[in-house]
Amino acid sequence: xxxxxxxxxxxxxxxxxxxxxxxxxxxxxxxxxxxxxxxxxxxxxxxxxxxxxxxxxxxxxxxxxxxxxxxxxxxxxxxxxxxxxxxxxxxxxxxxxxxxxxxxxxxxxxxxxxxxxxxxxxxxxxxxxxxxxxxxxxxxxxxxxxxxxxxxxxxxxxxxxxxxxxxx
Amino acid sequence: xxxxxxxxxxxxxxxxxxxxxxxxxxxxxxxxxxxxxxxxxxxxxxxxxxxxxxxxxxxxxxxxxxxxxxxxxxxxxxxxxxxxxxxxxxxxxxxxxxxxxxxxxxxxxxxxxxxxxxxxxxxxxxxxxxxxxxxxxxxxxxxxxxxxxxxxxxxxxxxxxxxxxxxxxxxxxxxxxxxxxxxxxxxxxxxxxxxxxxxxxxxxxxx
Numbered sequence: 508x509x510x511x512x513x514x515x516x517x518x519x520x521x522x523x524x525x526x527x528x529x530x531x532x533x534x535x536x537x538x539x540x541x542x543x544x545x546x547x548x549x550x551x552x553x554x555x556x557x558x559x560x561x562x563x564x565x566x567x568x569x570x571x572x573x574x575x576x577x578x579x580x581x582x583x584x585x586x587x588x589x590x591x592x593x594x595x596x597x598x599x600x601x602x603x604x605x606x607x608x609x610x611x612x613x614x615x616x617x618x619x620x621x622x623x624x625x626x627x628x629x630x631x632x633x634x635x636x637x638x639x640x641x642x643x644x645x646x647x648x649x650x651x652x653x654x655x656x657x658x659x660x661x662x663x664x665x666x667x668x669x670x671x672x673x674x675x
Numbered sequence: 676x677x678x679x680x681x682x683x684x685x686x687x688x689x690x691x692x693x694x695x696x697x698x699x700x701x702x703x704x705x706x707x708x709x710x711x712x713x714x715x716x717x718x719x720x721x722x723x724x725x726x727x728x729x730x731x732x733x734x735x736x737x738x739x740x741x742x743x744x745x746x747x748x749x750x751x752x753x754x755x756x757x758x759x760x761x762x763x764x765x766x767x768x769x770x771x772x773x774x775x776x777x778x779x780x781x782x783x784x785x786x787x788x789x790x791x792x793x794x795x796x797x798x799x800x801x802x803x804x805x806x807x808x809x810x811x812x813x814x815x816x817x818x819x820x821x822x823x824x825x826x827x828x829x830x831x832x833x834x835x836x837x838x839x840x841x842x843x844x845x846x847x848x849x850x851x852x853x854x855x856x857x858x859x860x861x862x863x864x865x866x867x868x869x870x871x872x873x874x875x876x877x878x879x880x881x882x
Contacts, residue, residue, distance in 0.1 A: 515737075515746040523742075524733040528726070537739060542746045609725035627691055629725040629730060634693065653683055656719045663722065 511551055514560045515544065521630060522564060529572065529623050531614055539575070543568040562632060566640040569622065576618060612662040614656055623648055624655035681705040687711065690719050718775050799865065806858055806867050817869060818854030828855045832866045 510541055522543060526536035547554075547567050613621050619641075626637045627648075634652075638645040681702055688694040689702045706713040810817055820828040825842070832855055833840040842852060850870035858865040 512747045516743060519738050519742055519746060520734045520736070523736070523738070524730050527733050528730045537742065540742055541745060543740060548745070548748060609729050612722075613726075629726045630847070631691070634689060634691075649684055649687070652687060656687070656722065659722050660715065660718050664718065 509558065511554070511560075515564070516549060518561050518564050519544075521561065522568060525565065525625055525630055526568065527612075528613065528629055529618075529621060532609065539568060539572060542571045546571060559636070562566060562636045562640055565626060565630065565632065565636075566642075567568075569641055572622075608663055609659070612659045615662055620651045620655035620658070623651040624659070627652055681712075684830075686716055687719075690716060690723065706801040717774070751776075799860075802858070802860070802865065803867065810869065812871055821854040822852040824854075825852065828868075831855075832857070834867075835864050836866055837864075840866070 519540065522540045523536060526539045526543075527533060530536045530539060543564060547564055550567070554560060613624065616624065620642060623637060626632045626640065629632070632640065634645055634648050638648045641648070679701055685694060685702055689699060694702065703735055704848050706716060786807060820831060822828070829840055829842060842855070844852075853869045855866055855868040858867050
């Protein structure tokens with residue numbers, strides 16, 4: 508196994524964690540990871556040895572994710588809306604645990620805010636790395652982060668879990 | 676002593692561990708004086724902890740074999756691609772020469788005197804390269820007739836090219852016939868019979 512393959516293999520668990528949190532679905536997440544690996548392998552000449560492979564892999568994944576979401580919404584807006592309604596319905600009615608709450612809450616975030624929050628809080632990338640991975644200015648990273656944190660707080664605190672359950 | 680205004684950026688940086696130690700004291704002092712901010716920041720920390728609680732499990736899961744195998748695939752694409760290009764060139768040359776023999780009588784006469792520069796690359800070779808670029812990414816439909824129907828392929832292409840076509844067997848060189856397809860030529864019909872390096876074939880078979 509060469510250095511690139513070794514590093515890519517080492518990053519897979521984190522790619523899976525991020526993809527799962529981003530998509531909310533195991534199969535979709537692993538498809539996203541697979542697409543990311545394939546793209547990364549064909550684009551490996553773009554990776555500079557010695558630079559942080561992890562941040563670069565998140566860039567690759569972001570690009571694929573954005574394209575998938577875009578093509579999905581272009582082809583089928585109905586499905587996307589249904590998906591949005593599915594999430595609260597899946598949350599169990601009475602006793603949502605806090606872990607379930609946080610998952611339901613981040614599902615309610617717009618994709619762009621969810622990406623920033625997850626990359627910062629879950630994957631612990633630096634703000635600069637997030638800006639680079641998402642191809643946005645650092646100021647945009649910060650404002651999306653503020654909004655994401657605050658929205659999750661309101662969702663979780665607005666009567667605790669019930670704030671989420673009320674959504675039909 | 677007046678306290679410095681603490682920005683939202685600094686509050687978040689303190690949560691995310693991105694604040695220099697020197698600035699941390701200021702943030703802590705601010706939070707002591709501003710309980711609303713303190714409660715909000717504490718909640719943000721709980722949210723982040725909840726994210727880890729919800730998703731860190733995945734880090735301990737066994738990575739699916741398919742993903743591991745994909746990551747550890749050796750980097751051989753570039754030379755395989757070159758091998759494929761060479762094979763296409765070779766076959767494009769052979770088949771193009773057969774298919775366009777009559778038409779190229781006049782070209783051949785000129786070709787004998789042509790300089791050995793880029794201009795002298797025969798048209799059918801360039802055409803073979805274009806066909807290669809177009810069809811090599813095809814996974815499901817690389818050819819019109821597969822190698823499993825080689826007899827039919829030969830008969831069909833021979834009829835269309837109006838000549839007796841023979842497909843060379845390059846197995847000893849490590850190439851396997853994929854099949855064949857018709858190509859439009861400059862002013863006549865051409866055909867391509869791509870071959871694949873057996874290394875790719877083995878990879879596909881094992882995938």
